[in-house]
Amino acid sequence: xxxxxxxxxxxxxxxxxxxxxxxxxxFDGASMRAITTxxxxxxxxxxxxxxxxxxxxxxxxRRRLGWLNRERLHALDALEAQAGGAPLxxxxxxxxxxxxxxxxxEDESLGGMTFLRLLGRxxxxxxxxxxxxxxxxxxxxxxxxxxxxxxxxxxxxxxxxVWRLHFMLGAMSYAIAGTDVLQVVTGCExxxxxxxxxxxxxxxxxxxxxxxxxRLMPFLLGGLRAPLPLAAAxxxxxxxxxxxGDSSTEI
Amino acid sequence: xxxxxxxxxxxxxxxxxxxxxxxxxxFDGASMRAITTxxxxxxxxxxxxxxxxxxxxxxxxRRRLGWLNRERLHALDALEAQAGGAPLxxxxxxxxxxxxxxxxxEDESLGGMTFLRLLGRxxxxxxxxxxxxxxxxxxxxxxxxxxxxxxxxxxxxxxxxVWRLHFMLGAMSYAIAGTDVLQVVTGCExxxxxxxxxxxxxxxxxxxxxxxxxRLMPFLLGGLRAPLPLAAAxxxxxxxxxxxGDSSTEI
DNA sequence: CTACTATTCAAACGAACGTTTGAACGAAGC
DNA sequence: GCTTCGTTCAAACGTTCGTTTGAATAGTAG
Numbered sequence: 001x002x003x004x005x006x007x008x009x010x011x012x013x014x015x016x017x018x019x020x021x022x023x024x025x026x027f028d029g030a031s032m033r034a035i036t037t038x039x040x041x042x043x044x045x046x047x048x049x050x051x052x053x054x055x056x057x058x059x060x061x062r063r064r065l066g067w068l069n070r071e072r073l074h075a076l077d078a079l080e081a082q083a084g085g086a087p088l089x090x091x092x093x094x095x096x097x098x099x100x101x102x103x104x105x106e107d108e109s110l111g112g113m114t115f116l117r118l119l120g121r122x123x124x125x126x127x128x129x130x131x132x133x134x135x136x137x138x139x140x141x142x143x144x145x146x147x148x149x150x151x152x153x154x155x156x157x158x159x160x161x162v163w164r165l166h167f168m169l170g171a172m173s174y175a176i177a178g179t180d181v182l183q184v185v186t187g188c189e190x191x192x193x194x195x196x197x198x199x200x201x202x203x204x205x206x207x208x209x210x211x212x213x214x215r216l217m218p219f220l221l222g223g224l225r226a227p228l229p230l231a232a233a234x235x236x237x238x239x240x241x242x243x244x245g246d247s248s249t250e251i
Numbered sequence: 252x253x254x255x256x257x258x259x260x261x262x263x264x265x266x267x268x269x270x271x272x273x274x275x276x277x278f279d280g281a282s283m284r285a286i287t288t289x290x291x292x293x294x295x296x297x298x299x300x301x302x303x304x305x306x307x308x309x310x311x312x313r314r315r316l317g318w319l320n321r322e323r324l325h326a327l328d329a330l331e332a333q334a335g336g337a338p339l340x341x342x343x344x345x346x347x348x349x350x351x352x353x354x355x356x357e358d359e360s361l362g363g364m365t366f367l368r369l370l371g372r373x374x375x376x377x378x379x380x381x382x383x384x385x386x387x388x389x390x391x392x393x394x395x396x397x398x399x400x401x402x403x404x405x406x407x408x409x410x411x412x413v414w415r416l417h418f419m420l421g422a423m424s425y426a427i428a429g430t431d432v433l434q435v436v437t438g439c440e441x442x443x444x445x446x447x448x449x450x451x452x453x454x455x456x457x458x459x460x461x462x463x464x465x466r467l468m469p470f471l472l473g474g475l476r477a478p479l480p481l482a483a484a485x486x487x488x489x490x491x492x493x494x495x496g497d498s499s500t501e502i
Numbered sequence: 503c504t505a506c507t508a509t510t511c512a513a514a515c516g517a518a519c520g521t522t523t524g525a526a527c528g529a530a531g532c
Numbered sequence: 533g534c535t536t537c538g539t540t541c542a543a544a545c546g547t548t549c550g551t552t553t554g555a556a557t558a559g560t561a562g
Binding site for chain 1: 275276277279280371372374375376377378411414415417418419420421422423424425426428429465466467468469470471472473474475476477478479480481
Binding site: 282283284294295297298303304 | 518519520521522523
């Protein structure tokens with residue numbers, strides 16, 4: 001019955017199934033019994049190999065985020081080396097950050113759209129262990145990219161850049177998680193998207209990922225370089241907020 | 252001990268507490284026992300007044316979304332009446348849609364930031380009853396605004412507008428839900444945001460909501476009007492995709 | 503063959519969950 | 533006063549959850 005399940009085969013099979021079920025049903029909604037049954041392993045296997053359900057979720061993410069964060073840092077290193085000390089272009093930075101992420105969706109061996117959707121969805125889960133896990137996992141990468149954006153946009157207040165980075169992450173997360181409500185909401189009574197998605201279901205998810213990237217990147221860039229809001233009614237932070245008069249057209 | 256709890260007082264108190272606890276712990280994470288204990292009502296009160304936990308969540312949203320959707324439709328009606336048949340400006344449409352939403356955050360009697368955060372968070376919950384509930388609740392409003400955007404941006408392919416509406420909803424949802432991971436992620440080692448939020452905690456949430464709106468609207472508008480992606484590698488949908496050459500600067 | 507380690511398995515554990523029940527309570531109508 | 537109806541209450545129901553346990557089963561080295 002059991003073909004050749006080496007020691008690591010069970011672990012990997014659990015991770016694959018857990019990735020898919022956490023994505024579909026959420027962390028609370030995917031029970032250990034459902035996961036282990038679908039993975040055709042014993043109920044106790046998860047606790048034996050990973051320790052707990054929470055540790056399993058972290059393991060699911062660690063398997064993918066290692067590659068992602070490494071690749072993101074390499075991409076930034078390469079860009080900065082190529083620029084030779086000069087500030088990067090915002091479009092380059094976004095391409096390195098979001099393009100690398102979206103490439104996961106095109107490659108099933110990196111997790112594919114399943115992992116992308118899981119990632120986008122899990123970022124909003126309120127459980128504490130998830131929050132601290134992602135904070136630790138993302139800290140270095142975010143810090144590097146934030147500094148790169150600061151250098152790329154010296155005339156934009158740093159707080160504004162952080163806000164917009166926040167907005168961009170949100171737009172991306174929803175976009176990739178969005179088989180949900182929003183797909184239903186925005187897709188109602190419009191055949192175009194449905195038709196596109198139906199046509200894409202024939203292809204791999206890879207095509208959908210490429211299309212998503214092509215659509216998302218210009219949006220993010222447009223948002224990042226949008227005119228600054230008027231400085232009125234922002235009396236608290238008396239930080240660097242001068243000279244946004246003409247930056248509105250040039251940022 | 253019990254002051255003067257009229258019949259409706261219990262219902263309202265349950266709704267208030269449920270709103271806050273669903274926001275903090277999520278739908279699964281907030282147990283009936285925790286909710287009823289915090290509301291100082293009997294455990295059976297929820298099932299008596301609302302029928303079930305799922306119905307309670309829907310009631311929490313219905314209490315707020317009624318006002319929101321009505322206001323959104325009125326705002327659009329007013330704009331279109333004022334324009335007298337001419338297409339609206341995209342900024343007007345976004346202001347009517349997102350500005351109305353963000354005004355909730357400024358008014359505690361409309362739910363305040365608590366409800367905004369709950370809304371942003373719940374939109375990603377994978378439970379089926381939540382998806383269908385929001386789909387029904389939002390259908391009319393989204394349809395109206397989508398058509399308004401189509402008329403406002405006649406040179407932009409409709410599918411592209413829907414994508415960008417999707418992105419905007421995502422950016423907004425994350426922005427308002429974002430006490431979470433993203434606040435931690437983007438806030439690490441940057442004193443500005445933390446300082447701003449600390450300073451804002453002195454004020455109401457209203458100040459935070461206003462600041463958020465001021466920051467979010469330009470970002471969304473910039474994303475909506477960003478240059479279109481190149482039509483290359485999009486062979487499937489042979490729809491209206493001409494004339495994006497100069498629309499990149501003017502949309 | 504034996505001993506040992508790593509893994510799998512069926513079974514059970516205690517806790518927490520959403521929901522139901524039937525009695526008790528209190529104000530209003532006749 | 534008595535009944536009626538909407539509401540509250542303590543208690544329990546049955547289910548499902550994540551986790552633990554101890555025996556059974558390979559696979560490997562001595």
